[in-house]
Amino acid sequence: MLYAEVAVTVPVRLNQTFHYRVPEVLQQELSRFSRVEVPFANRVVQGFVIGFSPPPPTAKIKDIKRVIEKEPFLNEELLITAEWLVQRYLCSIGDALQCIAGPPGSKKKYQESVLVAAVDQNVLTGLVRAPKQKETLEVALAKPGLSKSELAKLAGVSLSVVNTLLAKGYLKEICQSQDSEATPIQAKKPNLTKEQEDAVQQLRRVLQSAQPSAWLLYGVTGSGKTEVYLRTIEEVLRQQRQAIVLVPEISLTPQMVERFRSRFGSKIALLHSALSQGERYAEKDRIKSGEASVVLGARSAIFAPVPNLGLVIIDEEHETSYKQDETPKYHAREVALQRAAQSGAAVILGSATPAMESFCRARPGGPYTLLTLTKRIEDRELPKIQIVDLRQELGLGNRSIFSLTLQRALTRRLERLEKCILFLNRRGLASIVVCRQCGQVMKCPHCDISLTLHSDGWLKCHYCSYQTRSPVICPHCSSRIIRSFGVGTQRVEEEMNRLFPTCKVLRMDADTTTRKGSHKKLLEAFIHGDAQVLIGTQMIAKGLDIPQVTLVGVISADVTLHMPDFRAAERTFQLLTQVAGRAGRGQTPGEVIIQTYDPEHFSIRTAQRHDYLKFYQKEMITRQALQYPPFSHLIRVLFSGINEADVLAAAHWWQGQLTTTKQSSGFQKIEILGPAPAGIPKIKDRYRWQLIIKGSISKEIRSVAAQVLEQAGLRFKQVAVSIDVDPVSM
Numbered sequence: 001m002l003y004a005e006v007a008v009t010v011p012v013r014l015n016q017t018f019h020y021r022v023p024e025v026l027q028q029e030l031s032r033f034s035r036v037e038v039p040f041a042n043r044v045v046q047g048f049v050i051g052f053s054p055p056p057p058t059a060k061i062k063d064i065k066r067v068i069e070k071e072p073f074l075n076e077e078l079l080i081t082a083e084w085l086v087q088r089y090l091c092s093i094g095d096a097l098q099c100i101a102g103p104p105g106s107k108k109k110y111q112e113s114v115l116v117a118a119v120d121q122n123v124l125t126g127l128v129r130a131p132k133q134k135e136t137l138e139v140a141l142a143k144p145g146l147s148k149s150e151l152a153k154l155a156g157v158s159l160s161v162v163n164t165l166l167a168k169g170y171l172k173e174i175c176q177s178q179d180s181e182a183t184p185i186q187a188k189k190p191n192l193t194k195e196q197e198d199a200v201q202q203l204r205r206v207l208q209s210a211q212p213s214a215w216l217l218y219g220v221t222g223s224g225k226t227e228v229y230l231r232t233i234e235e236v237l238r239q240q241r242q243a244i245v246l247v248p249e250i251s252l253t254p255q256m257v258e259r260f261r262s263r264f265g266s267k268i269a270l271l272h273s274a275l276s277q278g279e280r281y282a283e284k285d286r287i288k289s290g291e292a293s294v295v296l297g298a299r300s301a302i303f304a305p306v307p308n309l310g311l312v313i314i315d316e317e318h319e320t321s322y323k324q325d326e327t328p329k330y331h332a333r334e335v336a337l338q339r340a341a342q343s344g345a346a347v348i349l350g351s352a353t354p355a356m357e358s359f360c361r362a363r364p365g366g367p368y369t370l371l372t373l374t375k376r377i378e379d380r381e382l383p384k385i386q387i388v389d390l391r392q393e394l395g396l397g398n399r400s401i402f403s404l405t406l407q408r409a410l411t412r413r414l415e416r417l418e419k420c421i422l423f424l425n426r427r428g429l430a431s432i433v434v435c436r437q438c439g440q441v442m443k444c445p446h447c448d449i450s451l452t453l454h455s456d457g458w459l460k461c462h463y464c465s466y467q468t469r470s471p472v473i474c475p476h477c478s479s480r481i482i483r484s485f486g487v488g489t490q491r492v493e494e495e496m497n498r499l500f501p502t503c504k505v506l507r508m509d510a511d512t513t514t515r516k517g518s519h520k521k522l523l524e525a526f527i528h529g530d531a532q533v534l535i536g537t538q539m540i541a542k543g544l545d546i547p548q549v550t551l552v553g554v555i556s557a558d559v560t561l562h563m564p565d566f567r568a569a570e571r572t573f574q575l576l577t578q579v580a581g582r583a584g585r586g587q588t589p590g591e592v593i594i595q596t597y598d599p600e601h602f603s604i605r606t607a608q609r610h611d612y613l614k615f616y617q618k619e620m621i622t623r624q625a626l627q628y629p630p631f632s633h634l635i636r637v638l639f640s641g642i643n644e645a646d647v648l649a650a651a652h653w654w655q656g657q658l659t660t661t662k663q664s665s666g667f668q669k670i671e672i673l674g675p676a677p678a679g680i681p682k683i684k685d686r687y688r689w690q691l692i693i694k695g696s697i698s699k700e701i702r703s704v705a706a707q708v709l710e711q712a713g714l715r716f717k718q719v720a721v722s723i724d725v726d727p728v729s730m
């Protein structure tokens with residue numbers, strides 16, 4: 001009898017696994033790491049086989065039901081990463097493996113997808129007696145990469161002809177995802193600047209030593225960080241090792257993908273959430289075999305099953321999208337460091353605005369080595385930034401959301417046929433709708449958040465799909481004096497059309513980019529088309545390299561400044577610096593105008609002077625005074641449920657247990673804050689309360705939380721408890 005040890009993907013104790021019998025019929029289909037379906041407490045759940053061993057004598061043994069995926073691209077190295085995730089982020093081993101393996105891929109689908117001819121002229125000549133086969137092969141030669149049915153259709157033959165050619169070996173099926181169209185490799189590389197050269201030299205040296213290392217590449221916007229990445233990867237490929245390159249969101253970075261393609265061609269594999277099952281399988285297969293040696297992807301690509309990891313690059317390392325917001329709530333940066341330590345690989349974190357935590361780790365003697373690029377390519381100047389005090393605009397009698405300064409600058413740039421970017425980190429028309437009589441703000445009935453007015457006349461909740469018509473009469477006091485306040489990107493577009501009716505404008509935000517590929521289309525239209533102004537949310541803040549853009553206008557810097565989060569100042573500085581960095585990347589110097597009601601704020605002042613170091617020093621003083629990260633570590637425990645009393649009861653029980661556990665463990669320096677309502681106290685009808693565990697030693701607070709998690713077991717059936725180690729937003 002064969003028994004398998006299975007890690008199930010349900011909340012159980014952190015390292016707990018269960019034994020199942022392997023039915024005779026499944027024995028061929030099953031191997032170590034297979035993804036299976038098993039019965040678990042009256043339901044069927046997924047799990048991963050992590051070994052074959054006899055069960056403990058007392059266990060009640062059930063059968064494995066089904067094999068979902070025989071080889072889900074896991075391996076010994078990734079199993080160690082899974083075990084590390086369990087300790088680091090307090091999730092079950094099943095959840096960790098699920099997260100690493102990702103959604104199941106499907107081999108069948110991709111095998112049907114793409115055909116190439118594997119013949120030469122001799123074979124064709126030999127086929128004179130089979131004209132249909134010959135013709136079909138000729139079509140396949142002329143157009144590689146068709147699917148079976150496409151080829152049959154184009155050649156005007158039946159599918160059976162194609163199948164015959166496959167059986168004879170004249171046609172071959174290859175795995176190729178739709179994205180990996182062959183881009184010609186450009187041999188021409190720019191000469192590195194002195195600063196780039198220095199960075200590349202140091203990185204090459206450490207790569208040759210094959211010792212694990214971590215680097216912070218702090219380079220101002222437009223300083224050529226990408227070129228440093230490309231050259232470093234060349235070294236990794238010379239050593240027959242692989243590189244993983246992470247970008248915040250792949251659909252937002254078509255330019256980056258192109259640059260990598262033109263350098264490495266078919267060595268690139270793309271991993272992102274929009275891949276089909278077949279495409280995902282194909283890409284992972286190429287990665288596993290080493291055929292694709294440069295993996296480019298979003299957060300989860302950090303788990304790519306490369307055989308010999310040499311390098312991980314995290315571009316825009318300060319971005320919050322590197323933190324997963326579901327269990328396990330891992331940060332790709334930390335996973336990168338773990339995998340690199342295990343494989344003797346290097347990690348490069350690149351940013352013009354590094355996270356406070358990262359810059360702190362790059363201090364002399366810290367775990368990262370600092371590399372700096374202080375100048376833009378070709379000594380181009382960083383754009384001049386002007387701050388406009390919106391309070392004075394009102395005094396001047398200007399009621400437009402565009403200050404007079406911004407209007408003048410726009411006029412000038414448009415006349416010269418240059419391009420402009422207008423940035424506002426809020427979509428929709430107006431941020432809130434209020435009754436002037438009773439002061440009630442229109443809120444989502446399911447989420448504790450105000451509704452946003454959109455130009456189609458609907459009030460929409462940005463957290464759930466709820467929408468309602470904007471009321472004419474206040475639902476609370478029946479007054480008719482209802483007004484909207486605050487602006488969103490749609491309002492900016494309207495204002496643009498009013499002030500500059502002949503100017504062609506594009507808008508890029510969550511509302512205009514719902515379709516696959518729409519980001520790329522919009523960007524291409526802006527770069528190559530006659531639209532002169534691009535309006536957008538944070539989607540347009542980073543990575544864009546468009547030389548024709550000479551003016552960037554920030555409609556309001558105050559959106560992020562007043563977020564209820566201790567990182568509000570940091571986020572504001574980062575966003576302003578990144579969006580300002582889009583200006584003046586070509587021959588013509590750039591200009592930036594930032595509008596705000598808080599012109600003296602140090603985030604805005606330091607961004608104006610492009611002074612990251614000053615910002616960092618000042619912000620560190622605040623963080624130290626309040627003992628926030630990087631001076632402490634936090635764990636956020638979030639309780640949510642339909643019934644608020646249940647939620648509160650769970651939170652109070654946890655608070656009590658945490659306090660006792662902390663005392664009995666002798667960890668005096670740990671603070672337990674709360675319970676308090678979460679930043680958004682209700683989402684989709686679920687009430688949300690939170691506790692914050694704060695301490696100077698990460699291991700200690702994790703140990704306390706883990707102990708209470710074990711004690712809690714299944715105590716609170718109606719309340720979801722979610723643990724976030726090192727949260728990036730509060």
Ligand SMILES: Nc1ncnc2c1ncn2[C@@H]1O[C@H](COP(=O)(O)OP(=O)(O)OP(=O)(O)O)[C@@H](O)[C@H]1O
Pocket residue numbers: 190191192193196219220221222223224225226227351352377542543544545581
């Ligand atoms: N050594 C070089 N010589 C000439 N051009 C270069 C060189 N290195 C990079 N470039 C070009 O300079 C531009 C800016 O480089 P890149 O986009 O890599 O900057 P970056 O530091 O990543 O900027 P950001 O952080 O703003 O995205 C690109 O168009 C790139 O092709």
Ligand SMILES: [Zn+2]
Pocket residue numbers: 444445446447461462463464465466684
């Ligand atoms: Zn809602």
